[in-house]
Amino acid sequence: MSASILVVDDQPSAAAFLELLLGQEGYQVSKAANGVEALAALEESAFDLVLSDLDMPVMDGLELLHRIRERWGTLPVIAVTATSDVAKIVEVVRLGALDYVVKPADGPVVLNTVRRALLAKPSGHVPESCPELVGKSRAMVEVRHLVALAAGSNVPVLVTGETGTGKELVARAIHRYSGLSEGPFVSHNCAVMPRDLFESSFFGHRRGSFTGADRDHTGLLVRADGGVLFLDEVQSLAEPFQAKLLRVLDDGEVVPVGSETSQRVSVRFVAATNRDPAKMIERKEFREDLYYRLRGFAIKLPPLSERREDIPMLALHFLGEREAGFRPEALEALEGAAWPGNVRQLRNTVLSAAAAAGEREINVRHLSLEGGPAPPLGGDRALRGTLRDVERRAIVQALEDADGNKSAAARALDIDRSTLRRKMREYDIADDA
Numbered sequence: 483m484s485a486s487i488l489v490v491d492d493q494p495s496a497a498a499f500l501e502l503l504l505g506q507e508g509y510q511v512s513k514a515a516n517g518v519e520a521l522a523a524l525e526e527s528a529f530d531l532v533l534s535d536l537d538m539p540v541m542d543g544l545e546l547l548h549r550i551r552e553r554w555g556t557l558p559v560i561a562v563t564a565t566s567d568v569a570k571i572v573e574v575v576r577l578g579a580l581d582y583v584v585k586p587a588d589g590p591v592v593l594n595t596v597r598r599a600l601l602a603k604p605s606g607h608v609p610e611s612c613p614e615l616v617g618k619s620r621a622m623v624e625v626r627h628l629v630a631l632a633a634g635s636n637v638p639v640l641v642t643g644e645t646g647t648g649k650e651l652v653a654r655a656i657h658r659y660s661g662l663s664e665g666p667f668v669s670h671n672c673a674v675m676p677r678d679l680f681e682s683s684f685f686g687h688r689r690g691s692f693t694g695a696d697r698d699h700t701g702l703l704v705r706a707d708g709g710v711l712f713l714d715e716v717q718s719l720a721e722p723f724q725a726k727l728l729r730v731l732d733d734g735e736v737v738p739v740g741s742e743t744s745q746r747v748s749v750r751f752v753a754a755t756n757r758d759p760a761k762m763i764e765r766k767e768f769r770e771d772l773y774y775r776l777r778g779f780a781i782k783l784p785p786l787s788e789r790r791e792d793i794p795m796l797a798l799h800f801l802g803e804r805e806a807g808f809r810p811e812a813l814e815a816l817e818g819a820a821w822p823g824n825v826r827q828l829r830n831t832v833l834s835a836a837a838a839a840g841e842r843e844i845n846v847r848h849l850s851l852e853g854g855p856a857p858p859l860g861g862d863r864a865l866r867g868t869l870r871d872v873e874r875r876a877i878v879q880a881l882e883d884a885d886g887n888k889s890a891a892a893r894a895l896d897i898d899r900s901t902l903r904r905k906m907r908e909y910d911i912a913d914d915a
Contacts, residue, residue, distance in 0.1 A: 484508045484509050484510055485509050485510070485530040485531060485600050486509070486510040486511075486512070486527070486528065486529045486530050486531075487504055487509050487510065487511050487512070487529065487530065487531045487532070487533055487596070488511075488512050488513075488514060488520060488523055488524065488529045488531070488532045488533070488534075489501060489504070489511055489512070489513050489514070489533050489534075490513075490514045490515075490516070490517065490519075490520040490532065490533070490534035490535060490538070490543070490546065491513075491515070491534075491535040491538070491562065492515050492516055492535065492538040492539060493535070496535070496562075496585070496587070497513050497515075499587070500533060500587070500592065501513060503589050503592060503593065504533075504592075504593075504596065507593060507596075509596075512527070512529070515538075516538045516539060516540040516541055517534075517538060517540060517541025517542060517543065517545055517546035517549070518540050518541050520532070520534065520541075520546055521541075521546070521549060521553075524550070524553070524554060524557075529557065530558075530600060531557075531558050531559075531560065531596065531599055531600060532546075532550065532557060532558070532559045532560070533559075533560045533562060533583075533592075533596070534546055534547070534559060534560070534561060534562060535562045535563075535585075536561055536562065536563045536564075536574070537563075537564060543561060543562075543563075544573075544574070544577060547559055547561070547574070547577050547578060547579060548577060548578075550578075551577070551578045558580040558599045558600070558602065559578065559579050559580060560579065560580060560581050560582065560583060560595055560596065560599055561574045561579040561581075561582040561583070562582070562583050562585060562587060563582055563583075563584060563585065564584070564585045571637070571778060572779060572780075575631055575632075575634075575635045575637055575778075575779055576631060578634070579635065580599050580602065580634075580635050580636050581595050581598065581599055581635060581636040581637055582595075582637065582778070583595055588732065588733075590732060590733030590734070590735065591732045591733060593733075593734075594732065594733055594734030594735075594746075594748070595636070597734065597746070597748050598636050598734075598748045598749075598750065599636055601661075601662070601665075601708060601748050602636055602660065602661030602662055608626050608627075608629050608630040608633060608655065608659050612626060612629075612655060612659075613799075614648075614651040614652070614654055614655040614658070615629065615648075615651065615652070615655055616792065616795055616796050616799045617789055617792035617795060617796065618791065618792060618795060619789040619791050619792045621784040621788060621789045622784075622789060622792060625652070625781065625783065625784075628779075628781045629652060629655050629656055629659070629781065630659065631779070632656050632660075632779045632781065633655070633656050633658075633659040633660040634660070635778075635779065636661075636750055637778035637779045638731065638750070638751040638752070638753070638775060638776050638777070638778045638779070639653075639656060639751070639752045639753070639776075639777075639778065639779045639780070639781060640752075640753050640754070640755070640759070640773075640776045640777035640779070640780050640781075641653065641752065641753070641754040641755075641780075641781045641782075641783065642754070642755055642756070642758075642759070642780070642781070642782045642783070643754075643756065643782060643783030643784070643785070644756055644783075644785050644824055645756045645823070645824065645826070646786075646823045646824035646825055646826030646827055647783040647784070647785060647786070647824045647825060648783060648824075648825050648826075649714065649754035649756075649783060650669060650712060650714060650754070652752075652754075652781060652783065653667075653669070653710065653712040653752040653754065654667060654712075656710065656750075656752055657709065657710040657712075657750075657752075660710070660750070662708065662709050662710055662750055665706075665707075665708035665709025665710070666705060666706055666707075666708065666709035666710075667706075667709055667710050667712065668702055668705050668706040668709065668710070668711050668712065669712045669714065670683075670702055670711070670712065670713055670714065671714045671715055672713055672714065672715050672716050672717075672718040672719050673714075673715040673718040675718075677720055677723075680719075680720075680723045680726075681726070681739050682695075682699060682701070682739055683701060683702060684701050684702050684703055684723075684726070684727070684730075685701045685703060685736050685737060685738050685739060686698070686699050686700050686701030686703075686704055686736070686738040686739070687699045687701075687738050687739035687740050687741075688738055688739065688740035688741050689740075690740065691738075691739045691740020691741075692739065692740070695739075695740070698738075699738075701736065701738065703730060703736045703747050703749055704736060704745065704747055706747070706749045707747040707748060707749060708748055708749075709749070709750065710749070710750045710751075710752055711749050711750070711751055711752070712752045712753075712754070713751065713752070713753045713754070714753075714754045715754065715755060715756070716753040716754065716755055716776070717755045717757050717759075717762055717767065717768055721769065724768070724769045724772050725769065725772075727772065728769065728771060728772045728775060730747075730749075731751060731772075731775050731776070732775070734746055734747055734748060734749070735747075751776065753776045759773050759777070785821075785824055786821040786824045786825055786827075786828060787820070787821060790817055791817075793813075793816050793817045793821075793828065794808075794813045794816070794817060796825060796828055796829075797813060797816050797828065797832050800828070800829045800832040800833060801832060801836060804836060805841075806839065806841055806842055806843045806844070807843060807844070808843060808844045808845075809843050809844065809845040809846070809876070811845065811846055811875060811876040811879070812835075812843075812844050812845050812846050812848070812849060815846050815849055815851065816828070816831070816832075816849065816851075819851045831849060831850060831851065832844075834850060835848040835849050835850070836848075845876070845895065846876055846895075847895060847897055874909040874911070876895065877891070877895065877902070877905055877906065877909065877911060878911060880892075880894045880895050881911070888902055888903065
């Protein structure tokens with residue numbers, strides 16, 4: 483049985499266009515001229531999807547969306563808006579719209595959006611203990627909130643942030659907690675793809691379509707059909723390929739190289755970049771229309787230097803089920819380091835330290851902190867602001883625990899006695915033993 487769709491629009495011509503377009507695809511279509519009529523129709527009949535204009539008299543689309551969420555919970559709603567203003571679109575998503583279409587509505591765009599909406603299952607809950615997004619800082623609480631909103635919609639997402647902040651983890655969380663979680667998650671780094679392989683990589687190719695094509699190849703877009711396609715470093719795509727990607731975003735049709743027939747796909751796009759999109763657009767390095775199409779929803783990840791309170795939790799998370807943890811001074815050293823490589827660098831440092839420590843607790847000596855100490859932060863954080871401070875306290879504590887016995891203190895610190903003596907002189911630690 484075909485899906486039943488309620489079209490809500492106060493403009494008869496626009497409503498008639500959508501009725502004809504959707505009817506030709508086999509959908510059962512009913513119409514309402516405003517929010518009040520739409521609510522009455524929803525009370526009388528069950529619908530699989532609502533396609534509603536936002537600017538209407540009597541009751542506008544935003545109020546209708548609010549009433550639908552109160553009364554019919556997860557019934558999918560696609561908003562039809564005359565503006566491409568990002569702030570308004572984000573507000574619509576916050577209120578619970580699954581997706582949006584900008585007027586004047588283009589037929590292929592509408593059909594692609596409707597297909598994706600009917601495929602998705604209601605979701606959008608991201609738990610506090612989300613394994614992809616570890617942290618208790620205010621910044622990470624906000625990121626989890628934005629991921630939950632993004633997961634509850636079908637709108638394309640643009641994730642920005644420095645290298646190593648976890649952009650792919652955000653994409654995986656959106657997939658995991660979205661209505662497309664049972665579909666595939668396909669990840670691709672656009673920076674490592676040769677220009678001459680773009681069309682074959684994205685659209686696929688047929689055997690014999692070019693020299694070396696000895697078999698059919700399924701492209702990224704078909705592999706991601708019914709799920710999420712994550713495009714990392716999307717700014718690396720050359721301008722002609724950006725235009726081709728924009729067309730797929732709009733109409734959802736793929737033509738493999740060497741084929742004369744198109745294939746429809748339903749793909750949720752999550753793109754990422756470590757550069758400033760506004761500057762790229764200004765320098766003509768990135769198409770403005772593609773940027774606004776990709777950033778239906780935007781999530782900016784903070785660098786690790788702005789969420790230092792999360793470092794101990796992250797470090798323990800990376801250790802997994804390893805029984806031996808960290809010495810307190812080691813955790814303080816991690817929290818005080820600069821981390822130019824962000825979470826990725828922290829993870830690599832923790833895993834290397836765990837390998838060096840074996841079954842013992844990880845101490846400062848096991849850490850390789852190439853980034854050096856962080857700049858002083860002021861307040862009580864400054865008391866532990868540098869690695870020198872942390873190392874000096876560790877030595878003093880080891881000497882106290884060993885009652886001044888330098889051999890025992892050196893063993894506890896996992897260094898030799900001569901190194902301990904040199905460090906004591908360097909840090910002006912009294913030699914009472």
